[in-house]
Amino acid sequence: MKIGFIGLGNVGGKLAKSLLRNNFDLTVRDLDESLTDTLKDLGAKVAKSPKELAEQTDLIITSLPSPEVSAEVMEADDGIINGLSKNSIDADLAISTRWFKFGRDLFLVSSLQIGGEPWAEVLVSEHNDLASIEIAKARGFKCERCWHYEIEMSKNKQHPNICKRCEKVVLGI
Numbered sequence: 139m140k141i142g143f144i145g146l147g148n149v150g151g152k153l154a155k156s157l158l159r160n161n162f163d164l165t166v167r168d169l170d171e172s173l174t175d176t177l178k179d180l181g182a183k184v185a186k187s188p189k190e191l192a193e194q195t196d197l198i199i200t201s202l203p204s205p206e207v208s209a210e211v212m213e214a215d216d217g218i219i220n221g222l223s224k225n226s227i228d229a230d231l232a233i234s235t236r237w238f239k240f241g242r243d244l245f246l247v248s249s250l251q252i253g254g255e256p257w258a259e260v261l262v263s264e265h266n267d268l269a270s271i272e273i274a275k276a277r278g279f280k281c282e283r284c285w286h287y288e289i290e291m292s293k294n295k296q297h298p299n300i301c302k303r304c305e306k307v308v309l310g311i
């Protein structure tokens with residue numbers, strides 16, 4: 139999957155670097171060339187416009203300062219909409235499971251839910267024009283080794299409080 143990232147400010151820059159560390163094929167775009175240069179040095183490709191970025195990627199993530207800037211990036215002549223191909227829209231449907239698996243590592247959480255009611259009492263929340271982010275305690279048990287919450291834990295008697303993924307590592311399976 140080729141990922142495009144537009145907006146490399148404080149938050150966006152960190153997320154884009156995290157994508158590169160996770161070996162994603164990344165193309166970036168920002169008006170500030172010093173920001174795109176930094177990402178280019180780390181292995182990202184740089185698009186000349188949002189349109190070009192949309193033409194070359196399957197999934198586009200934006201981290202922009204305001205709804206006005208987002209609209210400009212989407213709708214301008216060289217904007218995202220004019221670069222979306224039929225392929226990129228098709229690919230959009232196929233990404234969800236990979237995205238969820240990656241998303242929980244990206245945000246350092248045990249599971250990621252998009253939309254719907256939270257499954258437990260919300261501990262922290264933040265709301266803005268673009269999205270609401272709510273953090274709740276994960277379902278399941280906390281693994282002693284990796285601190286992820288998992289529904290199914292190891293059944294090994296020597297290591298009862300670790301998750302199945304860590305069980306494989308500990309037992310060398």
Ligand SMILES: [Zn+2]
Nearest residue numbers: 281284301304
């Ligand atoms: Zn674990």
